[in-house]
Amino acid sequence: MKTVIPSGVNIPRKWHIVDAEEAILGRLASKAAHILMGKHKATYTPYIDMGDHVIVVTAEKVKLTGAKEEQKIYRNHSGYPGGLREVSARKVRATRPVRMVEEAIQGMLPKNKLGKQMYRKLQVYAGPQHPHDAQKPVALAIR
Numbered sequence: 192m193k194t195v196i197p198s199g200v201n202i203p204r205k206w207h208i209v210d211a212e213e214a215i216l217g218r219l220a221s222k223a224a225h226i227l228m229g230k231h232k233a234t235y236t237p238y239i240d241m242g243d244h245v246i247v248v249t250a251e252k253v254k255l256t257g258a259k260e261e262q263k264i265y266r267n268h269s270g271y272p273g274g275l276r277e278v279s280a281r282k283v284r285a286t287r288p289v290r291m292v293e294e295a296i297q298g299m300l301p302k303n304k305l306g307k308q309m310y311r312k313l314q315v316y317a318g319p320q321h322p323h324d325a326q327k328p329v330a331l332a333i334r
Contacts, residue, residue, distance in 0.1 A: 199239045204312075206244045208321070208328035212252040216295050219253060219333050224299035226331070227309045240308045245331075246323055247296075247315045251288035255280060265294070289315045 207226055211219055225231060229241030255263065263280040283291055292315045300306040314323065 195234070197234050197236050197239055197241065202239075202241055204243050206246065206323060206326040206328035207331040208246045208248065208323075209331045209333060210249055210319075211247050211292060212249040214253055214333045216253050216255055216291065219247070220292070220295035220299055222331070222333055223247065223296045223313065227296070227300060227312055238305070240305060242309055242312060244312045244326070244328075245296075245314070246321055246328055247292055247313070248319050248321055249317070250292040250315050251284065251317045253288075253292060260284075265290070288317045 209219060209223060223245045226245050227242040229235050229243070231243075232241055235241055260281050261279060265278045265280065265283050267276045267278075268274050269276075280291065293313070296313060296315075297306075297310050300309050314321065
């Protein structure tokens, strides 16, 4: 029996859609990162982007457990002295709800060029509409 090593070309990619309404942010991000990396496939190879595309809709209604709504802080630094900006999760949800989901998923991907390539296959939308109906996405259940 031979071991088949994928070459990275002509990888069949599916599209998955996740409804974030009433889903816990960490569980949603973990499942989405798993699909983006391709770990759900039998042909998974750590050094090749084998993952599928993931669409997350209704990101504005994702749940945070415990007191994270007030205590969780999103930090951004401009690179200049005194350029640190800190915003609570409640304010981020009100202004840019997509950012919460994107940062959670991106934090679970590899921190290299391959991780950036995987991140490009993620689309997050605040509301229930998305423009990817032509790709025929398959619904993905989050426990």
